[in-house]
Amino acid sequence: xxxxxxxxxxxxxxxxxxxxxxxxxxxxxxxxxxxxxxxxxxxxxxxxxxxxxxxxxxxxxxxxxxxxxxxxxxxxxxxxxxxxxxxxxxxxxxxxxxxxxxxxxxxxxxxxxxxxxxxxxxxxxxxxxxxxxxxxxxxxxxxxxxxxxxxxxxxxxxxxxxxxxxxxxxxxxxxxxxxxxxxxxxxxxxxxxxxxxxxxxxxxxxxxxxxxxxxxxxxxxxxxxxxxxxxxxxxxxxxxxxxxxxxxxxxxxxxxxxxxxxxxxxxxxxxxxxxxxxxxxxxxxxxxxxxxxxxxxxxxxxxxxxxxxxxxxxxxxxxxxxxxxxxxxxxxxx
Amino acid sequence: xxxxxxxxxxxxxxxxxxxxxxxxxxxxxxxxxxxxxxxxxxxxxxxxxxxxxxxxxxxxxxxxxxxxxxxxxxxxxxxxxxxxxxxxxxxxxxxxxxxxxxxxxxxxxxxxxxxxxxxxxxxxxxxxxxxxxxxxxxxxxxxxxxxxxxxxxxxxxxxxxxxxxxxxxxxxxxxxxxxxxxxxxxxxxxxxxxxxxxxxxxxxxxxxxxxxxxxxxxxxxxxxxxxxxxxxxxxxxxxxxxxxxxxxxxxxxxxxxxxxxxxxxxxxxxxxxxxxxxxxxxxxxxxxxxxxxxxxxxxxxxxxxxxxxxxxxxxxxxxxxxxxxxxxxxxxxxxxxxxxxxxxxxxxxxxxxxxxxxxxxxxxxxxxxxxxxxxxxxxxxxxxxxxxxxxx
Numbered sequence: 102x103x104x105x106x107x108x109x110x111x112x113x114x115x116x117x118x119x120x121x122x123x124x125x126x127x128x129x130x131x132x133x134x135x136x137x138x139x140x141x142x143x144x145x146x147x148x149x150x151x152x153x154x155x156x157x158x159x160x161x162x163x164x165x166x167x168x169x170x171x172x173x174x175x176x177x178x179x180x181x182x183x184x185x186x187x188x189x190x191x192x193x194x195x196x197x198x199x200x201x202x203x204x205x206x207x208x209x210x211x212x213x214x215x216x217x218x219x220x221x222x223x224x225x226x227x228x229x230x231x232x233x234x235x236x237x238x239x240x241x242x243x244x245x246x247x248x249x250x251x252x253x254x255x256x257x258x259x260x261x262x263x264x265x266x267x268x269x270x271x272x273x274x275x276x277x278x279x280x281x282x283x284x285x286x287x288x289x290x291x292x293x294x295x296x297x298x299x300x301x302x303x304x305x306x307x308x309x310x311x312x313x314x315x316x317x318x319x320x321x322x323x324x325x326x327x328x329x330x331x332x333x334x335x336x337x338x339x340x341x342x343x344x345x346x347x348x349x350x351x352x353x354x355x356x357x358x359x360x361x362x363x364x365x366x367x368x369x370x371x372x373x374x375x376x377x378x379x380x381x382x383x384x385x386x387x388x389x390x391x392x393x394x395x396x397x398x399x400x401x402x403x404x405x406x407x408x409x410x411x412x413x414x415x416x417x418x419x420x421x422x423x424x425x426x427x428x429x430x431x432x433x434x435x
Numbered sequence: 436x437x438x439x440x441x442x443x444x445x446x447x448x449x450x451x452x453x454x455x456x457x458x459x460x461x462x463x464x465x466x467x468x469x470x471x472x473x474x475x476x477x478x479x480x481x482x483x484x485x486x487x488x489x490x491x492x493x494x495x496x497x498x499x500x501x502x503x504x505x506x507x508x509x510x511x512x513x514x515x516x517x518x519x520x521x522x523x524x525x526x527x528x529x530x531x532x533x534x535x536x537x538x539x540x541x542x543x544x545x546x547x548x549x550x551x552x553x554x555x556x557x558x559x560x561x562x563x564x565x566x567x568x569x570x571x572x573x574x575x576x577x578x579x580x581x582x583x584x585x586x587x588x589x590x591x592x593x594x595x596x597x598x599x600x601x602x603x604x605x606x607x608x609x610x611x612x613x614x615x616x617x618x619x620x621x622x623x624x625x626x627x628x629x630x631x632x633x634x635x636x637x638x639x640x641x642x643x644x645x646x647x648x649x650x651x652x653x654x655x656x657x658x659x660x661x662x663x664x665x666x667x668x669x670x671x672x673x674x675x676x677x678x679x680x681x682x683x684x685x686x687x688x689x690x691x692x693x694x695x696x697x698x699x700x701x702x703x704x705x706x707x708x709x710x711x712x713x714x715x716x717x718x719x720x721x722x723x724x725x726x727x728x729x730x731x732x733x734x735x736x737x738x739x740x741x742x743x744x745x746x747x748x749x750x751x752x753x754x755x756x757x758x759x760x761x762x763x764x765x766x767x768x769x770x771x772x773x774x775x776x777x778x779x780x781x782x783x784x785x786x787x788x789x790x791x792x793x794x795x796x797x798x799x800x801x802x803x804x805x806x807x808x809x810x811x812x813x814x815x816x817x818x819x820x821x822x823x824x825x826x827x
Contacts, residue, residue: 104437307815322818327811339723349438364719422715430691
């Protein structure tokens with residue numbers, strides 16, 4: 102029976118993490134973590150909380166994606182400068198292989214080219230990197246060769262990783278499926294983060310439009326502005342529903358899970374970019390200044406949107422969605 | 436959190452698919468080509484199965500089906516391209532009468548609607564009032580025990596098939612516009628009623644209806660005198676499930692089939708990257724449209740009126756339908772210019788058809804601008820838009 106209500110676990114996690122991030126991921130902390138974009142103190146708080154191992158079976162029954170998306174969304178809403186999504190993906194992947202990691206393991210959503218995994222989120226601070234390299238799932242590090250770009254749009258501790266000397270995690274016939282499942286996890290969790298960014302970013306513009314007066318009235322009363330914010334809110338709302346469905350599909354082992362993950366990620370990337378773009382515009386000239394917070398959201402949405410588009414390789418998301426479309430049609434729409 | 440259809444939904448779906456599979460193959464094309472998006476033979480066959488009153492309680496002769504089963508009924512008919520607008524409009528009038536109608540109206544009108552004998556149509560819009568529906572100028576004046584109606588309605592779709600029009604009329608011109616309206620159920624065969632066809636870009640026939648000294652008894656009044664706006668609010672709540680999501684489902688299924696079939700060049704369109712990108716976008720928008728629709732159904736099943744959720748669903752799915760139809764035309768290229776069902780047109784003409792038809796879905800039942808206004812105010816909490824005063 103279709104039911105959109107969140108479970109007690111989901112609601113408790115949301116409440117707990119929203120409070121945690123409000124204390125430990127303030128706009129001042131987000132700014133202080135730049136340009137690298139990593140906040141070690143916040144990461145320590147989250148590891149105390151149980152991240153990322155609550156996604157694995159080391160400490161008991163693992164949390165499902167339905168709970169993890171709630172965490173990723175709360176983190177996105179406060180622009181948490183931590184490798185939450187990627188370490189959760191790595192934990193789930195290692196768990197499927199019967200392994201656990203105690204160090205900081207990140208995941209490269211974009212396949213390596215010529216033995217180099219480029220623009221890998223959190224590679225600059227991770228001990229190890231899991232990557233897809235020419236038909237093999239490999240793990241690199243510690244002590245591997247990572248180049249950290251001098252400047253980036255929005256932190257995320259990006260790094261280019263030389264996979265020479267990386268150890269195979271899987272190179273048999275099961276390897277592509279392991280990567281696809283991990284990629285789908287990354288897409289769903291990144292989409293959840295983008296929903297958080299889109300929602301909170303849009304909220305800034307809406308609150309500004311309620312209080313800023315021009316021509317004798319709040320600018321939010323002008324339809325030219327209000328309707329753009331309404332359109333953006335509609336996209337963010339749709340993205341949130343897709344994320345919940347994709348998480349449910351993953352947890353229940355639905356055959357639609359990979360396609361839904363690609364849909365959620367693409368759609369949320371589009372929604373968050375539009376929401377933060379329109380919200381920044383609603384701020385007028387102040388949105389262009391660094392002292393207002395909307396620019397933080399604007400940059401982060403674009404950065405994660407671009408990583409989403411590149412995940413799995415060029416055109417990979419389109420292929421995953423088309424595969425689902427064909428299966429849905431063949432099966433008479435399940 | 437659960438996204439699995441219920442057992443009851445799946446059972447009902449099998450039954451509906453069986454019914455649709457047994458219809459003559461050209462039914463969908465024929466109904467659309469006729470211009471009247473209503474098939475009496477399908478309607479009566481639905482009545483025979485009790486589906487017109489499927490949502491009504493068993494003790495009132497219905498089937499007691501839950502909102503999810505009803506959503507499945509809508510979705511499966513939409514997927515098969517069989518329009519059921521005539522039924523949906525009639526049913527919303529029946530549901531409204533059930534809540535605000537008199538004992539006599541409930542006894543006489545509802546069974547005829549649910550038995551498949553009569554159709555209703557809506558008389559809200561006028562030549563000078565569309566989105567500002569409360570500005571209606573069609574007058575109803577007291578005349579002894581009854582009323583006399585004078586005026587004109589626009590977009591009275593299905594008036595040439597319906598027995599009654601659910602008509603919003605002005606009964607008091609001297610009070611604020613929302614407070615001087617009354618609702619009537621006017622027989623379309625009453626002397627003084629004239630129905631003139633209006634043909635549309637989408638091929639659908641709608642009507643302009645004229646009312647000249649039309650006499651109706653007071654028993655034709657629905658709800659209180661000057662209480663028409665309250666009746667409208669009840670009726671509008673039943674009109675919220677957006678039809679565009681169903682049209683998008685039909686279009687995507689047809690477009691996928693087209694894309695997989697080799698064209699004149701011997702290549703299937705789906706081999707082209709721009710076609711794959713277009714399909715991916717449309718399928719994603721379809722998934723979102725369906726989820727927004729299911730959320731409305733879920734709220735209804737919990738006795739919550741979906742309000743802003745209805746506006747979000749209506750805005751998104753209608754805009755997505757227009758975008759999808761237009762993009763499929765673009766990727767079909769010059770062959771997209773070919774039209775008609777049962778011809779050489781791509782997707783049996785459905786892409787070209789939906790390109791023309793989809794535009795109305797962003798207009799009727801609350802334009803996209805009306806929906807954005809509701810979302811801005813009630814979902815985002817933005818201040819209400821004020822008309823600019825002169826010299827302000």
